[in-house]
Amino acid sequence: xxxxxxxxxxxxxxxxxxxxxxxxxxxxxxxxxxxxxxxxxxxxxxxxxxxxxxxxxxxxxxxxxxxxxxxxxxxxxxxxxxxxxxxxxxxxxxxxxxxxxxxxxxxxxxxxxxxxxxxxxxxxxxxxxxxxxxxxxxxxxxxxxxxxxxxxxxxxxxxxxxxxxxxxxxxxxxxxxxxxxxxxxxxxxxxxxxxxxxxxxxxxxxxxxxxxxxxxxxxxxxxxxxxxxxxxxxxxxxxxxxxxxxxxxxxxxxxxxxxxxxxxxxxxxxxxxxxxxxxxxxxxxxxxxxxxxxxxxxxxxxxx
Numbered sequence: 249x250x251x252x253x254x255x256x257x258x259x260x261x262x263x264x265x266x267x268x269x270x271x272x273x274x275x276x277x278x279x280x281x282x283x284x285x286x287x288x289x290x291x292x293x294x295x296x297x298x299x300x301x302x303x304x305x306x307x308x309x310x311x312x313x314x315x316x317x318x319x320x321x322x323x324x325x326x327x328x329x330x331x332x333x334x335x336x337x338x339x340x341x342x343x344x345x346x347x348x349x350x351x352x353x354x355x356x357x358x359x360x361x362x363x364x365x366x367x368x369x370x371x372x373x374x375x376x377x378x379x380x381x382x383x384x385x386x387x388x389x390x391x392x393x394x395x396x397x398x399x400x401x402x403x404x405x406x407x408x409x410x411x412x413x414x415x416x417x418x419x420x421x422x423x424x425x426x427x428x429x430x431x432x433x434x435x436x437x438x439x440x441x442x443x444x445x446x447x448x449x450x451x452x453x454x455x456x457x458x459x460x461x462x463x464x465x466x467x468x469x470x471x472x473x474x475x476x477x478x479x480x481x482x483x484x485x486x487x488x489x490x491x492x493x494x495x496x497x498x499x500x501x502x503x504x505x506x507x508x509x510x511x512x513x514x515x516x517x518x519x520x521x522x523x524x525x526x527x528x529x530x531x532x533x534x535x536x537x538x539x540x541x542x543x544x545x546x547x548x549x550x551x552x
Contacts, residue, residue, distance in 0.1 A: 249337045250329055252355045254345060255364035259403040261343055264362065265311070268339060272309045280305035287317040291324055298332045309337040316342060322351045329358050367403065368492060368502040372396045375403075376410055383411075385418035395425055400432045401503035433464060437472040438507060444552035445514045452549050466541040470531060473545075477524050479508035484520055523552065 251268070253261055273281055280302050284294060294312060302308035316322050332338050340359065345352045355361055367375060373392040380387035387395075387410070399409055409429050413420045416428060431439070436455055443451040459469055483505060486494045491509050495502040512520070526548060534541045 250332055250340070250359040251338070252340045252342060252359045252361045253364070254342050254355075254361065256344065257364040257366050257403060258343065259407060260364035261341070264364065265339065265341060269309070269311065272307075272337065276302070276305040276307050276309070279303055280308045282308065282310045284310065284312045286312050286315040286321055289318070291318070291321045291328075294321055294328060295331055298328065298336055298338055301333070302335055307335050307337060309339065311339045311341060313341045314343075315340055316345050316349075316351060322349075325351050325354045326358070329354070366401065366502070369393070369396055369401065369506050372401060372403065372406065372503070376406060379407070379410060380414060380420060383414055385414040385420060387413075387420040391420060391422050391425065394422055395420075395429070396503070397507075398425065398429060398431045398435060400435055433459065433468075433472060437469065438476055438504075438511070440549065441473070441476055441552070442511055444549050445511065449550045452552070453546060456546065456549055460542070466545055467534065469545060470527065470534070470541070474527060474531070476508070477520075477527060479504055480512050480515075480520055481524070483508035483512040484515075484517060526551075 253265055255261060269281065282297050284297060286294065294315075297310045300308075315325070315328075321328065329338075340355065342355065345355070370393075373389055373396055376392040376395060377387050377389050380392075395409065396406065399406055410420075413424055413428055417424055436459060440452050440455040440459075443449075443455065456469070460466075479500075482494055482498055482500075483491075486509075491506040492502045494500075494509075495505040498505070515523075530539075530541070530544045530548060533539045534544070
């Protein structure tokens with residue numbers, strides 16, 4: 249068996265690798281497992297590992313990481329695959345190969361290629377609900393969506409927070425999510441902008457003060473606002489393109505782009521341009537004059 253694990257979803261990749269290794273070790277033992285960091289060895293060391301017979305076991309498993317970083321080995325990928333003994337399982341762990349290369353084309357055609365990419369918002373919520381059920385708990389889809397909005401689209405972080413919530417109470421509720429989790433700073437700033445656009449200035453200022461109370465400096469808040477404005481501009485000028493397409497073209501995760509599209513629907517292009525100009529003016533004055541950046545940002549938020 250020769251398997252390639254690839255994709256930009258680091259959590260799912262590690263989980264699948266651990267699953268394959270765990271199942272193998274349970275049958276054959278630790279001594280039958282060999283791990284190789286391809287970047288730090290020569291081609292012959294890789295060939296020796298996959299051609300040698302298993303020791304005190306019926307089979308052996310060789311896990312090779314980042315083979316593409318070893319140019320001679322990558323160029324000999326067909327030789328490596330054809331040299332694998334029948335008693336050996338080879339796992340090629342290659343998170344971000346260049347898909348334009350012949351190396352990747354060989355992996356795709358001559359190995360069992362499993363690709364794990366980042367999940368969009370809906371898929372993450374479905375995954376959370378299913379994962380809670382697998383672990384003996386219960387999480388409704390609406391509350392799963394809320395958890396994604398609050399924490400962000402990092403699957404590893406979501407898995408960690410879900411574990412904490414299930415330990416506290418197998419029945420995950422929104423109240424417990426609020427009690428036991430902290431929103432990410434970017435999520436808070438997005439929530440701040442959403443409140444401001446909705447005319448809820450009191451809520452927007454409260455969120456700003458919460459960030460300051462957590463010792464997030466005004467410059468950092470302004471930088472996060474600038475990032476959100478960039479997302480809004482991408483969403484606004486992408487017209488009817490799906491969020492997944494916009495995210496792929498811009499090299500972004502679909503989750504924040506989806507949120508930006510919903511927020512962009514509330515404002516006009518002229519309003520967005522004005523917001524960008526005013527944020528730029530605050531940034532320039534903050535770096536060149538002695539303005540009170542806190543007060544400038546509060547004024548900016550209340551005029552949104």
